[in-house]
Every structure is written in C-alpha cells, then in structure tokens.
Amino acid sequence: MTEVAQKKVASALAPLQLSGEHHLCPGCGHPVAWRILLEAISELGLEQRAIGVVGHGCYTNIVQLADIDFLQCLHGRAPAVATGVKRVHPDAAVFTLQGDGDVASEGLAEVLHTAARAERITTIMLNNGVFGDTGGQMTAASVVGQRTKTSLDGRDAETHGHPVPVAELVAALAGSAYVARGSVNNAGSIAKSKRYLKRALELSAAGAGFTFVEILTMCPTGWFLPTAEGPGYLEGTFEQTYPLGVLKDGPR
Amino acid sequence: MPAQLLQGSDAVARSAIEAGCRFFAGYPMLPFTDLLEAMARLMPGAGGVCMNAETEIEAVNMALGAGAAGARAATGSCGQGIALMQEAIAEAALNEVPFVVFNMARGQQDYFQATRGGGWGDYRTICLAPKDVNEAVEHTQLLFHLADLYRAPVMMYGDYLIGHTYMSVDMQRRDYGPLPPKDWALDGRRGGTGASRQIWTWAMGKANDPGPGPDLHWQRIAAKFEDVARAEQRWESELCDDADTVVVSFGSAGPFVSQVVAELRADGLRVGAFRPVSLWPFPETALAEACASARQVLVFEVNAGQMIDDVRLSVGHRVPVRPLGRVSIDFSGMRQGEILTVPWIRERVRAAMNETVMG
Ligand SMILES: Cc1ncc(C[n+]2csc(CCOP(=O)(O)OP(=O)(O)O)c2C)c(N)n1
Ligand code: SF4
Ligand SMILES: [Mg+2]
Numbered sequence: 001m002t003e004v005a006q007k008k009v010a011s012a013l014a015p016l017q018l019s020g021e022h023h024l025c026p027g028c029g030h031p032v033a034w035r036i037l038l039e040a041i042s043e044l045g046l047e048q049r050a051i052g053v054v055g056h057g058c059y060t061n062i063v064q065l066a067d068i069d070f071l072q073c074l075h076g077r078a079p080a081v082a083t084g085v086k087r088v089h090p091d092a093a094v095f096t097l098q099g100d101g102d103v104a105s106e107g108l109a110e111v112l113h114t115a116a117r118a119e120r121i122t123t124i125m126l127n128n129g130v131f132g133d134t135g136g137q138m139t140a141a142s143v144v145g146q147r148t149k150t151s152l153d154g155r156d157a158e159t160h161g162h163p164v165p166v167a168e169l170v171a172a173l174a175g176s177a178y179v180a181r182g183s184v185n186n187a188g189s190i191a192k193s194k195r196y197l198k199r200a201l202e203l204s205a206a207g208a209g210f211t212f213v214e215i216l217t218m219c220p221t222g223w224f225l226p227t228a229e230g231p232g233y234l235e236g237t238f239e240q241t242y243p244l245g246v247l248k249d250g251p252r
Numbered sequence: 253m254p255a256q257l258l259q260g261s262d263a264v265a266r267s268a269i270e271a272g273c274r275f276f277a278g279y280p281m282l283p284f285t286d287l288l289e290a291m292a293r294l295m296p297g298a299g300g301v302c303m304n305a306e307t308e309i310e311a312v313n314m315a316l317g318a319g320a321a322g323a324r325a326a327t328g329s330c331g332q333g334i335a336l337m338q339e340a341i342a343e344a345a346l347n348e349v350p351f352v353v354f355n356m357a358r359g360q361q362d363y364f365q366a367t368r369g370g371g372w373g374d375y376r377t378i379c380l381a382p383k384d385v386n387e388a389v390e391h392t393q394l395l396f397h398l399a400d401l402y403r404a405p406v407m408m409y410g411d412y413l414i415g416h417t418y419m420s421v422d423m424q425r426r427d428y429g430p431l432p433p434k435d436w437a438l439d440g441r442r443g444g445t446g447a448s449r450q451i452w453t454w455a456m457g458k459a460n461d462p463g464p465g466p467d468l469h470w471q472r473i474a475a476k477f478e479d480v481a482r483a484e485q486r487w488e489s490e491l492c493d494d495a496d497t498v499v500v501s502f503g504s505a506g507p508f509v510s511q512v513v514a515e516l517r518a519d520g521l522r523v524g525a526f527r528p529v530s531l532w533p534f535p536e537t538a539l540a541e542a543c544a545s546a547r548q549v550l551v552f553e554v555n556a557g558q559m560i561d562d563v564r565l566s567v568g569h570r571v572p573v574r575p576l577g578r579v580s581i582d583f584s585g586m587r588q589g590e591i592l593t594v595p596w597i598r599e600r601v602r603a604a605m606n607e608t609v610m611g
Contacts, residue, residue: 018459048441051321051440064456064458065459067444069442070438071317071451073317074343084277084317084320084321085317085320088318088321088323110310
C-alpha cells in the first residue's frame with residue numbers, strides 16, 4: 001500500500017463510527033467488514049431503526065465503536081435473541097453479526113431455525129475459518145487443508161470432517177429471501193460485499209424474510225501467516241470451498 | 253373482576269397477560285406444556301406473541317431479546333429444559349435483562365436447580381414457590397414487577413398440581429408500586445445521535461461513553477443481589493410461637509402440611525408450620541424466629557433432601573433439623589408420588605414428636 005492510501009484509510013471514520021481505535025490485529029479483515037456494514041446502514045438511512053445483535057468473537061469490538069444500539073449475547077445464540085428483539089420492534093432493522101465459530105459451530109441450530117421461520121432479520125457471518133478470538137483453533141467452517149492449533153497438519157476430512165457451508169444450507173430453506181457470499185480481500189470484492197449487505201438489510205427491513213450474507217475475512221494471526229499474505233491465502237483456499245456470489249435472491 | 257374457575261396453567265397465562273406480558277416463548281415439556289398451550293391460545297388476542305421455539309435454548313434467548321427490547325417477556329420449562337436455559341438465565345442476570353421463567357417442575361426434585369442455578373458468574377435468581385393456583389396468579393404479577401424493579405430474570409417454582417388444579421381465582425391486576433423507566437431498553441431510535449445504547453455483560457460502553465467494565469459492573473450486580481436478599485424474603489408461618497416442633501415445607505406441599513398441623517393441634521400437639529414463599533432469597537431470619545422455641549425442626553420435601561440445607565443454614569445448631577420426605581415420584585415421572593398425602597405426613601410428624609418431644 002502506498003503512503004497516501006494508508007493515510008486515507010487510517011484517518012477517515014466510517015459513518016456511525018465513534019472511534020478509529022480497535023483491538024483487532026493488523027491485516028484482520030473484520031474491520032473492513034464493519035466499515036461496509038456501517039456504510040450500508042447509513043446509505044439506506046437505517047441508522048435510527050438499526051439494532052445489532054452480536055456474538056462472541058474478535059468482531060464483538062464493534063459494539064463499542066459504532067453509534068447504533070447493540071446487544072451482545074451468548075456465543076451462537078444471536079439469531080434467537082434477534083428474534084425476540086424483532087418481534088417486539090417489528091419496524092426495527094434487526095441484524096446479527098457473528099463469526100463462523102459463532103454460526104457454523106456453536107449456533108448452527110439457531111441460524112437455520114431462524115431462517116426457516118422467515119424471521120425478518122439479517123444475519124451477517126464473518127467467516128475466517130477459525131476461532132480467531134480464542135487463538136486459532138479449527139471451527140466447523142475451517143477448510144480442508146487449513147492448519148489450525150487443533151488441526152496441526154491441516155484439516156483432514158477423514159479425521160476432522162468436512163466444512164459446513166452455512167450459506168448453502170440457509171439458501172435451501174424456504175424462509176430465506178436472500179443469501180450471498182462476499183469477501184474483503186480486494187477493492188472489487190469489498191464493493192460487491194457492500195452491495196450484498198445493502199440488499200440484505202433492505203429486504204429484511206422491508207419484511208421480505210430472512211436474509212444472510214457471509215463475508216470471507218482475513219485472519220493472518222489465526223492462519224499463522226505474515227499479514228500481507230492474508231488476502232492471497234483467502235483467495236487460494238477459502239474461495240475454492242466457498243464460491244462467491246449471490247446464492248439466492250427472492251423466496252423459493 | 254368476579255372470581256373465575258380456571259385451571260392453574262390457564263390462570264397463570266391470564267395473569268401474565270394481565271400483568272402486561274406480551275412475549276412468550278417455550279418448548280413443550282410436561283407439566284409446563286399446558287402453560288405454553290394456554291399462551292398460544294391467549295396471546296394473539298392480547299396483541300402479543302407466543303413462539304413455539306425450536307429448543308429451550310432458543311426459547312430463553314428469545315425471551316432475553318424481547319426483554320432487552322423493553323417488553324414484559326417470559327419463558328418456561330421444567331427439569332432438563334430449565335437445565336438448558338441456565339446459561340441464558342445467568343447471562344441475563346449479568347447483562348440485566350428482565351424476564352420471567354415459569355418453572356413448572358416435575359415434583360420437588362429441582363429445588364437446588366432453581367435456587368442455586370447452573371449458570372455462570374456471581375448471580376442469584378429470585379424464585380417464588382406458590383402453594384396453590386391463587387397464589388400462583390398473584391406471584392405471576394409480582395414476578396413481572398420484581399423482574400423490572402431489579403432488571404433481572406426471575407423464576408416461579410410451580411409443578412403439576414399448580415398447573416392442573418382448577419380453582420376459583422381473582423384475576424385482577426395487582427399494583428405493586430412505581431417502577432423505574434426502561435430507559436436502557438433497545439429500540440434502535442438513537443443510532444447516529446451519539447446516544448445509542450448497549451446491553452453487554454462486560455459493560456464496556458461506547459467509545460464516546462465508556463462503561464464501567466466487568467470488574468465494577470459485576471461488583472454492582474453482586475451488591476444489587478445483596479439488597480434483594482435483604483428486601484425480598486417472603487414466608488408464611490402458622491402456629492409457630494409456642495411450637496415444640498416446626499414443620500418446614502415449600503410450594504404445593506405447603507397446604508398438606510397446614511392440614512397436618514391443624515389435625516395434630518386438634519389432638520393437643522404443639523406443632524407449627526413454616527413455608528418459605530421465596531425460595532431465594534430464603535427467609536432465614538423469619539425461619540430462625542419461628543423456630544425460637546422449637547425443640548426440633550422437621551423438613552418435609554419430596555426429594556432426597558435439598559431445601560434442608562437452607563433450613564440448617566437458617567436455624568444453625570441450636571435445634572436439631574431432621575428430614576421428613578424422600579424421593580417419591582409417580583409412574584409418569586411428573587407428579588409427586590405416594591408420600592404427598594396428609595396421613596403419610598401426619599403419622600411421621602406424630603412419630604417424630606413422640607420420639608423427641610415427649611421422650
Ligand atoms: C459457550 C462459549 N464457548 C466458548 C466461548 C469462547 N469463545 C469466545 S470467542 C470464540 C470463537 C469465536 O470464533 P468466531 O465466531 O469464528 O469469531 P472470530 O473470533 O474468528 O472472529 C469462542 C470459542 C464462549 N465465549 N462461549
Ligand atoms: S485473531 Fe484473526 S480475527 Fe481476531 S483480530 Fe486477529 S486477525 Fe482478526
Ligand atoms: Mg472465525
């Protein structure tokens with residue numbers, strides 16, 4: 001990155017962002033996802049309707065940094081909690097922000113049931129294929145071959161099983177109205193992911209049904225890689241298991 | 253409002269709605285199921301929501317979400333279902349979200365589960381154990397009040413007898429006094445104003461308005477529960493002033509023990525009854541006073557001995573405390589078994605009095 005570009009990124013706060021300081025590692029993809037999420041909420045004019053329900057992971061830090069109502073809840077349970085919130089405030093734009101450990105491992109039942117119920121909320125899953133917060137262990141979404149602290153020689157399907165493709169599972173349910181998978185490893189994918197977020201938030205807020213956006217994010221720390229190699233690793237491994245694009249637009 | 257003849261589960265559901273409950277989520281498990289069915293029937297007419305949740309874990313987390321959004325919310329279950337809910341009950345105690353848990357238990361075997369909890373962290377759960385349908389109706393409304401007053405999840409310890417007995421009940425709304433405004437509840441309307449809100453067990457606050465953080469936040473919560481422990485002890489004491497023997501029981505065992513005491517008094521025996529109405533906070537001072545002149549304390553509970561720990565903590569070593577009940581479950585696993593009868597209890601109280609008091 002050039003000197004100029006670095007300055008631009010570091011100095012400009014996103015809309016609704018209260019502070020530029022966060023706890024996340026250099027090269028982490030989550031803050032990029034936060035930024036496009038806040039831009040999407042702001043551009044849709046949803047800031048005074050938005051309620052975020054957040055799981056446990058490195059991304060939880062957004063609760064401190066963004067100027068919208070947030071409820072931080074138990075690991076995996078955000079879609080159930082968001083259901084209660086939405087049923088009490090049907091006009092609110094309720095979304096969950098969760099990691100792959102939160103959704104694919106601890107909370108798979110919650111997300112599938114909530115999608116099947118066509119609950120009018122959006123779930124955003126930041127998928128880095130690892131429990132980042134706890135230091136780099138294998139999640140249900142880790143890709144085959146991925147080295148983690150609990151799959152030292154790489155995830156081996158024979159021993160560790162296969163990754164869970166949550167977006168595909170959600171898309172198969174009649175209650176989901178929109179499902180997309182984006183990434184944040186280059187400018188083009190960031191712009192696309194933002195479009196996915198806008199469409200998902202708009203549709204669920206308008207009552208179309210459950211919407212789901214998975215965003216592949218870099219975790220150089222949990223991947224045990226030099227920071228600069230994060231985006232390339234994401235493309236070479238994650239995007240092979242998790243193809244990008246819109247999986248579903250409109251109820252089945 | 254005139255009295256109505258209602259089945260317990262129906263009466264509790266109506267009382268909850270009368271108290272303003274507009275969100276309910278549950279998963280079937282007898283004897284709780286009837287309350288879920290009653291809520292499913294009655295909530296739509298009241299403009300509320302009743303969710304047939306896919307798991308108890310989801311039910312309690314839905315109630316947590318609804319409570320955080322400012323509604324009077326409730327859930328319920330029994331036994332294993334309550335076990336699955338403990339994580340979220342503890343979480344709600346620590347992030348201060350009020351809701352009511354209707355624990356329609358399978359007998360009296362879950363006293364420890366209800367009063368000790370299996371969640372995490374320094375928290376307690378207010379738990380009221382009604383003796384009959386009428387008291388359950390009253391407790392329902394009181395529990396919603398206490399939940400809001402202390403911003404905490406609270407529990408009713410009911411059972412099959414409470415849920416299934418028909419009783420003539422007075423359904424009017426009770427007034428327990430003013431409550432603080434729910435200015436902490438999330439509605440999403442303050443986003444972008446610099447005054448958005450947050451509910452978080454860690455209480456870290458926002459970058460522009462830092463919170464106390466876990467150390468101070470959890471100290472405050474511990475102090476709050478100390479206040480609750482002092483302020484919310486409830487009990488019923490009968491004929492204990494001159495009693496040689498005090499029989500302690502809780503919940504729907506209470507009326508059986510009262511009848512036993514009446515019959516033994518008629519025979520000239522100096523026996524009294526004490527019933528903790530709040531299982532937590534346990535009415536320890538009142539129990540110690542009720543036992544001041546007693547030569548023995550008998551604890552009748554339909555389990556292997558759970559409440560007896562709290563009785564011993566309350567009366568200390570001054571007077572012997574003896575268990576009177578035992579495990580006793582009917583074939584369905586849902587009801588108290590053969591020992592919950594007046595003759596069974598009466599003859600054992602009489603025998604214990606012959607041994608200790610006369611002897
Ligand atoms: C019930 C429970 N189990 C385990 C944890 C520990 N824990 C905290 S964050 C986390 C993993 C988060 O992984 P992920 O959702 O993928 O988010 P990331 O940190 O990778 O962004 C775990 C396992 C917890 N908080 N609660
Ligand atoms: S461990 Fe991974 S997910 Fe967590 S902050 Fe660091 S790079 Fe981001
Ligand atoms: Mg992760």
